[in-house]
Amino acid sequence: xxxxxxxxxxxxxxxxxxxxxxxxxxxxxxxxxxxxxxxxxxxxxxxxxxxxxxxxxxxxxxxxxxxxxxxxxxxxxxxxxxxxxxxxxxxxxxxxxxxxxxxxxxxxxxxxxx
Amino acid sequence: xxxxxxxxxxxxxxxxxxxxxxxxxxxxxxxxxxxxxxxxxxxxxxxxxxxxxxxxxxxxxxxxxxxxxxxxxxxxxxxxxxxxxxxxxxxxxxxxxxxxxxxxxxxxxxxx
Numbered sequence: 001x002x003x004x005x006x007x008x009x010x011x012x013x014x015x016x017x018x019x020x021x022x023x024x025x026x027x028x029x030x031x032x033x034x035x036x037x038x039x040x041x042x043x044x045x046x047x048x049x050x051x052x053x054x055x056x057x058x059x060x061x062x063x064x065x066x067x068x069x070x071x072x073x074x075x076x077x078x079x080x081x082x083x084x085x086x087x088x089x090x091x092x093x094x095x096x097x098x099x100x101x102x103x104x105x106x107x108x109x110x111x112x113x114x
Numbered sequence: 115x116x117x118x119x120x121x122x123x124x125x126x127x128x129x130x131x132x133x134x135x136x137x138x139x140x141x142x143x144x145x146x147x148x149x150x151x152x153x154x155x156x157x158x159x160x161x162x163x164x165x166x167x168x169x170x171x172x173x174x175x176x177x178x179x180x181x182x183x184x185x186x187x188x189x190x191x192x193x194x195x196x197x198x199x200x201x202x203x204x205x206x207x208x209x210x211x212x213x214x215x216x217x218x219x220x221x222x223x224x225x226x
Contacts, residue, residue, distance in 0.1 A: 102159045
């Protein structure tokens, strides 16, 4: 089944404790992206990757890192999480074919930083 | 902000009625997309309309785009309780790669 998976789905952590949220897609998509969703603000892009070893900042990259060593994986790293990073995070991917602008979303990771 | 802005923020209708949601944006776009999100879950792509298109249909969905007014509308006909969800418009700016810029969404509630 074609899908985008994220782990963990739920995470409670404390300020300053490094964490990684994994994202994997099995559709051989070139483009991958991370978003955060906060009430009243919609989805805001954190980072995106056009292909392996190519990453760029989105609208709200501060406090986050990403890497794209393999086509299928695009982990989101919070080196020193802070309470303002409490949010719902979504990973998404899209292909290079005719539907390249259509993005497929993962189920989300709900993060609480105490 | 260049993001799409949906209107209304919340909409409550009876099953069987039509639901109309609007989206406005501020700059030139490559295309505009509508996504649906059930509570706390991932977004699901509904329909994409390109800047040179004016109207598209998909099942009970009808999307219009007016680039002169920089606005789009999503019409859901004969709504069902299962249509209850948040609906987001998202734009890809002209000259942009595949970066989607989302609005804050319309919460649709369809009452049985």
